[in-house]
Amino acid sequence: GENVEQHPSTLSVQEGDSAVIKCTYSDSASNYFPWYKQELGKRPQLIIDIRSNVGEKKDQRIAVTLNKTAKHFSLHITETQPEDSAVYFCAAQNAGNMLTFGGGTRLMVKP
Amino acid sequence: SQTIHQWPATLVQPVGSPLSLECTVEGTSNPNLYWYRQAAGRGLQLLFYSVGIGQISSEVPQNLSASRPQDRQFILSSKKLLLSDSGFYLCAWSVGSEKLFFGSGTQLSVL
Numbered sequence: 748g749e750n751v752e753q754h755p756s757t758l759s760v761q762e763g764d765s766a767v768i769k770c771t772y773s774d775s776a777s778n779y780f781p782w783y784k785q786e787l788g789k790r791p792q793l794i795i796d797i798r799s800n801v802g803e804k805k806d807q808r809i810a811v812t813l814n815k816t817a818k819h820f821s822l823h824i825t826e827t828q829p830e831d832s833a834v835y836f837c838a839a840q841n842a843g844n845m846l847t848f849g850g851g852t853r854l855m856v857k858p
Numbered sequence: 859s860q861t862i863h864q865w866p867a868t869l870v871q872p873v874g875s876p877l878s879l880e881c882t883v884e885g886t887s888n889p890n891l892y893w894y895r896q897a898a899g900r901g902l903q904l905l906f907y908s909v910g911i912g913q914i915s916s917e918v919p920q921n922l923s924a925s926r927p928q929d930r931q932f933i934l935s936s937k938k939l940l941l942s943d944s945g946f947y948l949c950a951w952s953v954g955s956e957k958l959f960f961g962s963g964t965q966l967s968v969l
Contacts (some may be wrong), residue, residue, distance in 0.1 A: 779955065790948060790960040791902070836902065844890070844955045848902045 748772040749841050753849025761857050764826050768852045771819040779840035780813060781821045785851075786833045795822070827856045843848035860885035862950045864961030871968055877922075877936040879964050881949030884930065891932040892950040893924055894956070902948070908932060944968045 750773040760766050770780075778799040783791035797804045797811045797820065804811050808827075813820040824831055837849040859939060864881045871877060883889050904917045914924050922957040923935035925933045932949060949961040 788946075788963075788965070790962050793957055793959070796957065834951065838958075840955065844952075845904075845907070846958055850901045 749777060749835060749839055749845075749847040750751070751823060751839050751847045751849040753852055755840060755852060756850065757853045757858065759855045760827050761810070764783050764827055766854055766856075768822045768826045768835055768837070768854070769819060769848050770821070770839075771817075772839040772847075773818065774839065775815075775818065777839040778842070779826060780806050780811070781838050781840075781846070782809075782811060782822050783838070783848075784833045785834045785836065787845050805807045824854075827854075829856050832856045859933065860951075860959070861957060862949060862951055864964060866908055867966060868965045869967070871939050871966065873941055873968055876939045877897055877934070877939050877943070877966070879934040879966075881932045881934075881947075881961055882930055883951045886930070886951070888929060888954040889953050891926060892952075893932065893934045894950060894960075896946040897947065898945070906934070919926045928947040934964040941968050 781796035782794050784794045785791040795806050795809050795811050797813050802813055808825045810823045813830045832855050834851045834853050836851050838846045840846050860886045865866055866871050890909050892907045894902045895905050906914055906916055908914050908926045910931055911926055944967050947964045950958050952958045
């Protein structure tokens with residue numbers, strides 16, 4: 748089955764700096780890659796996603812890139828703000844429409 | 859628009875007691891339904907998923923069970939809770955290969 752590795756597990760940045768979270772997946776048939784943000788005690792919320800026919804997608808300060816050949820995808824957050832502090836999860840969806848999640852990255856933005 | 863309701867928000871139960879968590883989805887038909895569990899500070903573990911009424915697939919063998927008595931209703935149960943059942947339980951839904959959305963979660967503490 749699919750295996751998703753996510754790095755780093757924790758990331759601390761200064762407010763205004765950029766943050767990058769990376770994920771690799773194992774199933775070359777995976778075709779959909781969402782990213783979720785989870786604040787403490789809350790539900791994970793979808794913040795951006797990308798399909799395998801696209802290499803990059805951007806939404807204001809966040810962007811996701813996908814390298815199908817290398818089977819990795821990344822989340823980029825620019826001009827980080829304290830409210831970006833949360834746990835971020837990547838996921839990969841295989842041909843059976845099942846999502847496999849990475850282990851999560853705890854992002855801390857220091858003011 | 860589609861909404862998902864999950865209750866209760868918090869639950870404290872003694873070891874050996876039964877459990878019933880309920881989730882309902884509004885605004886869509888024949889959704890895929892999921893139960894995830896999240897231990898404190900950990901990732902998302904898929905427990906059960908269902909593609910239709912009465913159709914339940916289990917991802918992790920344990921003392922939990924799931925049922926789908928109606929198209930938009932998903933129930934997580936246990937006859938006797940263990941300490942290790944403590945965690946944040948999340949119901950989720952999707953339609954086909956589309957995005958996955960989570961309910962607000964139930965924080966279960968087994969004492």
